[in-house]
Amino acid sequence: MxxxxxxxxxxxxxxxxxxxxxxxxxxxxxxxxxxxxxxxxxxxxxxxxxxxxxxxxxxxxxxxxxxxxxxxxxxxxxxxxxxxxxxxxxxxxxxxxxxxxxxxxxxxxxxxxxxxxxxxxxxxxxxxEFRGERRRLDSCMERLEDAQRQLIEVAFFEGRSYAELAEHRGIPLGTVKSWIRRSLARLKGCLGL
CATH class of the missing domain: 1.10.1740.10 (RNA polymerase sigma factor, region 2, helix turn helix motif)
Known part of the structure; x- marks a missing residue:
């Protein structure tokens, strides 16, 4: 074998x-x-x-x-x-x-x-998940500040919680939550959702 x-x-x-x-x-x-x-x-x-x-x-x-x-x-x-x-x-x-x-x-x-x-x-x-949308998402992600974009990427692709992100980045939990919420709102606006 x-x-x-x-x-x-x-x-x-x-x-x-x-x-x-x-x-x-x-x-x-x-x-x-x-x-x-x-x-x-x-x-x-x-x-x-x-x-x-x-x-x-x-x-x-x-x-x-x-x-x-x-x-x-x-x-x-x-x-x-x-x-x-x-x-x-x-x-x-x-x-x-x-x-x-x-x-x-x-x-x-x-x-x-x-x-x-x-x-x-x-x-x-x-x-x-649909064809072609990934490019639009990438384009909108580029418009975010580096720190916010990285938080979104780590939260989504690595499955990190707000608390884990706050601890790992040394940022207060409330700040992490507001950055992610604001970033998601900006992305939704950019994408017309």
Whole structure:
């Protein structure tokens, strides 16, 4: 039996190409290619789930839901508009938000606060899955000041909460929240939403 290459030993460009090719092959129903996608990305996607949900069991459940969705939507992946990791992270975040909404109806305060921290950037970004919109978003993002643009990117693409951003950047929590809210409002205005 042939041995599998160590995917972590591959240079970053080759790794990106391998992931892109594997995701596109999975779109055609190639289960072995999907296994490669999973091996290359599951740690990152699990990290997003765990960071946002806080409970290992919930994170594992949501991770499974995310990969079922990734398998089912693989044909919609377009490498000209997003990297595989960005596309998969968006799907994973949406699954986390779905879980938090279900938990919200059960009412724990910390879940409501986490949902409020996630929904604005994620709901905003979810409308840009369509072809061509990414370029408009990039153009509008360029109009933001560097600090605000970086906060939006980290909040959305890395799944960081307001509190994590404040601590990491050394900025007061209230400032982070207002910068993100104002930046989202500017982006929505720029995009005509």
């Amino acid at each position: 042939p041995t599998r290459p160590d995917i972590h030993a591959i240079d970053p460009d080759a790794r990106l190409n391998l992931l892109r090719d594997a995701l596109q092959a999975a779109a055609g129903g190639d289960r072995q290619a999907f296994e490669t996608v999973y091996r290359m990305t599951s740690a990152k996607m699990f990290g997003i789930c765990l960071r946002l949900l806080g409970q290992r069991a919930d994170a594992e459940d949501v991770l499974q839901e995310a990969y079922v969705s990734i398998w089912n939507k693989a044909a919609s992946f377009d490498p000209t508009y997003a990297s595989p990791i960005t596309w998969m992270a968006m799907i994973t975040r949406n699954k986390v938000i779905d879980r938090l909404r279900r938990q919200r109806s059960e009412g724990p305060l910390d879940t409501v606060e986490r949902l409020d921290e996630l929904v604005a950037p994620a709901a905003f970004g979810a409308s840009f």
